[in-house]
Amino acid sequence: MASNKKYWQSVEELKGSSVVETLRNNEFVQDIPTDEFLGDKETLETSSTSRRDFLKYVGFTTAAASLAACEGPVRKSIPYVVQPNDIVVGVADWYATTIADGFDFANVLVKTREGRPIQIMPNKEAGGVTSARTQASVLSLYDEKLRLKEPRKGETQISWADADKEIIAKLNELKDANEPVVFLTGTLASPSTEKVIADFITAYPNVKHVVYDAISDSAAADAFEAMYGKRALPDYDFSKAEVIASIGADFLGDWQGGYEKSYADGRRVETGKMSYHVQIESNMSLAGANADKRIVAKPSEQVFALINLYNQVTGGSLPSKATAFDTEVKQLAKDLKKAGSKGVVVTGLNDKNAQLIALAINKALNSEVIDTKAVNLKRQGNDTQVAQLVADIKGGKVKGLITYNVNPLYSLSNAADLAEGIKNLKLSVALSTQDDATANATQYTLPSPHNLESWGDVMAKQGVYGLMQPTIQPLFNTRQVQDVLLKWSGSTVNYYDTLKEFWSTNVLGGASWNQALHDGFFKAENVTVEEEIAFESTADVNAAAVQLVRKANNASGFELNLYSSTALGDGKQANNPWLQELPDPITRASWDNYLTVSMADAKELGFENPVKDNGAIDGNYANVTVNGVTINKIPVIIQPGQAKGSVGLALGYGRTQGLKSEMQVGINAYPFYQNGNNVQYNVSIEKASGWHKFACMQVQSTLAGRHDILREASLKEVNDKKLDPKHTWNKPFMVSYDHQEVEGSKIDLWDEHDRSLGHHFNLSIDLTSCTGCGACVIACHAENNVPVVGKDEMRVGRDMAWLRIDRYYSSTVEDKQHDAKMTLEEFKAQNPNIANQEVERRYTEKVLELSKGDLFDALENPAENPQVAFQPMMCQHCNHAPCETVCPVAATSHGRQGQNQMAYNRCVGTRYCANNCPYRVRRFNWFNYAENNEFDFNMNNEYGKMVLNPDVVVRSRGVMEKCSMCIQMTQATILKAKKEGRAVNKDEFETACSSACSTGAMVFGDINNSEDTVTALKEDKRAFHVLDYIGTKPNVVYQVKVRNTNEA
Template sequence: TFVGPRLSLTGANADEWIEARAGTEGAVALAVAGVVAAARGVTLPAGVSAVSPEAVADAAGVSADAIRALGEELAAAENAVAIPPGLESQGAAARQAHPAVAALNEVLGAVGTRVFPGGGAPEGTTASFADIQALIGRMRAGQVRTLIVSGCNPAYALPAAAGFGEALANVANTVAITPHLDETASACGWVLPCHHALESWCDADLADGAMALGQPLMHPVFDTRQREDLLLDVANAAGQGGAFAGADYATVLRSTWTERLGGDAAWLDALRLGGASAAAWAGDEGADSGADPAPAGGVDGFAAPQAPDGTQLVVYPTAQFYDGRGANRSWMQEQPDAITKVVWNSWVEMHPDMAESLGVDRGDVVRVESAQGAIEAPVYVYRGIRPDTVAIPLGQGHTEYGRYARNRGVNPLDLLAANADPGSGALAYAGTAVTVSATEETARLVVTQGSTDDQDREIVHAMNVEDALHEVEAHEIDLVELVEAAWDSDPNSPYRWGMTIDLNACTGCGACVTSCYSENNIPTVGEEQAALRREMSWMRIHRFEEEAEDGGFQTVQQPMLCQHCGDAPCEPVCPVYATYHSPEGLNVQVYNRCVGTRYCANNCPYKVRRFNWFNHDARGRGDGGAFAWPLNLQLNPDITVREVGVMEKCTMCVHRINKAKIDAKEEGRTVRDGEVMTACQASCPSNAITFGNLKDPESEVSRKAKSARGYHALGELGVRPAITYLEDVTHRHMPAGGHGEDEEAH
């Protein structure tokens, strides 16, 4: 169950949605805790007063019955756990939400069994927004003569209302130590270029006393230096160099770790492991992180939230950009947003009811205005948001920070007040009231998925968990289908490569898409070409909304890539035999045969082939190309870089297959199960993707392909895909005869 104002990626993977207003999640958690405690006959933790569902229902915008039903459901569950809200719900009472969730976990019996409180960040290592506000006040008053900024971009990442930019102008000496010319660096008097994180030595104090250790993974690309070496030079110039045990940071780091751990052997072991445990780092002193103790769950002084007036604004981080730090990565700009599938831009999410009242639709520009400022951006209509709420993603709207980030989209932080949570000092991202109005203008909004409805084509399947259990019991394996699939290769070959993708495990994060870009030298094409549907991604993530019996919808995420069909429609139409069926069952694309007729793309029912309309290196486009120096250094030497006029698609990482076969041949054997992992499989955080040999009946991919949940996308076409999808399973009841209940799909 997800509680919040907007179905985020986490919410989209939930079975139930309680549409609470942003910033009221803590109040809902406390009310639910009271229901659970009463149902289980336990008392609330010390310092926690019971709050009734009726007391918070109006402010949260949720019925008391829904809150009570959630509490009763959790009370009856055996292994329930609650997780506090994220940054998008961090309001003026954010500090209250976490103890409230801790109290709920306490009455659920999760603390010590499923939830293990840690010490958190060591005291004094992290400045809160309230601390930054105090610094800004001193800067305004002329009390700061020299300011050194490194590792952050406050001129962009703080609300404009905080006044950091104006205060910075009052500081006589401003220095930015940074690998990027971002907004803050551009406003500083001195810019000292430093190494990227992948070029640097570093260590970090983790929770509970453990230490992390990092070493350079590559030589410096530019004429830069380690950040700490620059600071050491400043210390030496100021006559303070004797305080450090080394001429450079690498020496200081090694001497410190060697002394602490007890010798060079321990240092080398820490390098290999990437750090040291709390016990090893503490040595004879005993493991003590010096961190604040975990909150005990008290919610002293809890104030029930008040029902807000007007439209509420939600600003939220994305996987691509977070708070804006990823916006200068072309891969991230061209990675479709997990929910909207928008690329290269900002947007305003609103409920269909609000869009209808304003007379706007997707791509129409609206003006969002608060007491602090106003922005204009195109609309994305999304029914996974409250009707009284609009949402804008963080990360765009840069005025500096490189060619991919500059002057692209809007920064919703311009709408926020410089308010801090009095309990924690954190910035209040939630709680801003706005007015929304139509502008009678339209803007280009590039959405890579045409519809969230699969038009009853059975592309994705979702089924109730009880139906899934019934199907497992009644499932009979179709041996004819399995034999056909396994032998869609040369009978003399020991291999028929295939894949399974578990839609119940897939979260739709898109890590597989980006890893495919990285592994296979796939170019980014930019906003204009993406608007013409000329993006080059070999994989895409479908997000379909399947209707449920309760009138809501169930989101199903589906990675779509070349299916490597046993009877592939693309193969017979190629006039030059550039695409053909390999002896191991792969659908192969030979680049130097391709003459670019694009017949194969026209005949592909899955629309997963990509055509190179341009050369994407420095010769190809006016913006310098996707691989202009130094981006050419990221190219995988095992993969050909394709040129204009050539078709390309997923190869199932055939170069990795060939390497495993060569290694196996040297040992006089065949490839073992698990020795080949495709790039998408290796990057999947939920292990939704399994790859292997379908001819091996003991392989994991063969076992999963026989699952009762298994089906083929567009299976009625009879093209015998090598990819088997496993149906999504939900606690919601799907309509009878709906997706997932077609017997022929099994």
């Protein structure tokens, strides 16, 4: 790949902002508030204290502080009188279960301590994949603010017995009068629950079950039904793909549940093969950021690209329109035809006609990547039925409504119509875990348990079952929805017995229930799927194209793309501080949603994102109107890679009912989500007054212009055995030493130590497999009791995350050399005594300097369509750590197993270690974040504290902290092996981040064990260390990011 790449993290950095340059040179984003520690300025100026007295007092107070630091807070414990048989104090128990909340579905393992769930990990035996939200859902279990605790009628608490009696009576009245009642749920994907609902409808024939997904794939399900006769979604195995064409589908995000694992499996560089991924989109998404080729297109242009692709692949002549990237589409069609059954096309346009055309292309390719038999059941919402329901309730046709874990009064675009109709219903009941807007509008509100308190089953893919089991006794007076329906149906059997009976009869086929419960999943061999030939398709792609083109041709003004954020998704977990504080993988902003606009549109509309002196970012507001609906004062972020003429806005924010005031952030974009369509045309935007304050980590963590942080190569280069990586695509940084050019990592200021004894831990991170999803960040929070600091502290760079995922944009410097017109060879000739790599670096800098600080003149449309790379960054656990040598009290030191360790009770908070860390990964506790009302998050209430890991201390004010390489986990593994009288098994060591990584990008292990995977990865030809030329000798090794340029 081109060696003249320029990496940048923000638009302001790209512009060469003087503020950004100042921030680069500052050790801290804010001046040290000396007055706060030493007293007010006037007192200091008038003090007569001599220098000798000052030093004497400093010496005394330092000693006193050191002694005080040795004192731990008093905690009174109450021992078990009779210890439970299934709990061993100090030992974690793990339960296999399934998460299913209607939007996120995952097979997981739940870690419990003393009966408390404290962490969620993917159940990899079941093929489980966890997102950041799945990881964070353990904290939502302890949400004492939002969770419903008791049944109530109106605002009055009521007993379950009274609620049952009154509701059953009303249900019978409505049944006798044959007046319609609707049971409204999200996607359940639960065979046993569907059986319970069917029995409930048998008892009350006037009841109808309607499925509503706040973020819908209804159009895709409708298209699949028209093509294959079953209302479902196709499933995809991207590991089988050679060519992937995605048109607006963020399949590495939330599109139809996410497919990051199979995608990564199809891009294992060590196999010598990678899928070729082309993304056509308007917003910069995770799929687009990871694509080999990204084509920027407005949603209306995506329509024409899809139809043109169909015509090119099939030889058809559907009506369409030429685009500016027709050449790229033609080449993509050639690649797809060449791949044949190994090619696949997906689209995120929630339009039945667009989905039909995508299915037709896959059918023409005879694609093996798409599975139309064992289908995906994660999205079963029906927008047509939901729209009819709202109309019927408003019109008085429906007399009763029972909802389960849906919040339509927040997420429906026409929620006002529903709210008006609910007031006139004869019966309205909300079965919910949360005290949300809908729960507050119904006559009866009945609390449901959290997933981790529940029994259940899930079939997210046909034939593959997951079991859900409780990992804790219910915290509140809740009852499962299945038990509620059974009770109202007149059954005397509870749901647990019903579930076992259903599985015994319909699923297990003689297999063991206990084994299935232990494993958390079961793959049924006796499940048959319908043959496609049994159904005659009613799909008419020509009519579909006509309708698509008509809509796209009528598009004017801006085009809006509504999407779900990696953090909040559909908004169910909006009261979860871990998710609110998780930076967006693309914009790096947290605690907000915003309108993303292109640089060109921002210039025309007058939008700016100025960087403040403390590193914070501000933004203008916009008033946005969609089909007569206006939302005022939406904050604006200028997004590189955004298609001109389009804007983006995340759903899931702006909730208020039941949330803490700190969590009531962002704009509710659901009023724009009309007819369940994620694309809206004819959008008008105008600039509004005022400035919005963002908590954005783009600038604060900039690495001061240091080089050799990221390395990239093409698949062709990596596969070329004639190329020596150390002289081509993975060149080490060279320095001049004793008048010779040597590798920077070979220069050492300290003597080496023998590290061959015992264990020596390393972490390998594959930049090719890392999609930037953020699951590892949340896993680290959960395992290590990382505090939440809130928007204001995040804004000034005081975040506490031990692990961050840096996002880098890259653009290529043009060959033209502005004023000097000097070639690289000429520059080398003028500087014969400089090492090759250094002279190339200086040459690139000289080219950029000639543009007088504005990099736009030196780069090829840098903000229009940059490439993106993600790099997880944590403490590198350097064998020669610069932080260790400057600590005056030896609070940070190096362990024999390679971990850079912190002794919190020794730390006096000088922050010298943070000054001397080249990776900017150390975090300082400016405040006590626990038991501090100014930080009213999970560490400040009795329920929230239940999620804390007792193996990791909660740090106090004035203490430095950082990644520990999960030393508590490595020690537990060593102890377990010792107790069992054996050596530690291959790859048995894990950290929280490596366990949570679904793509296998993070691999942890012992390099003194030759069998551990990380041992080979450390010596792989793609391996490199960040900033290794400064001699830190890191124990974190990265693998060069590889892109398939379709040349291999």
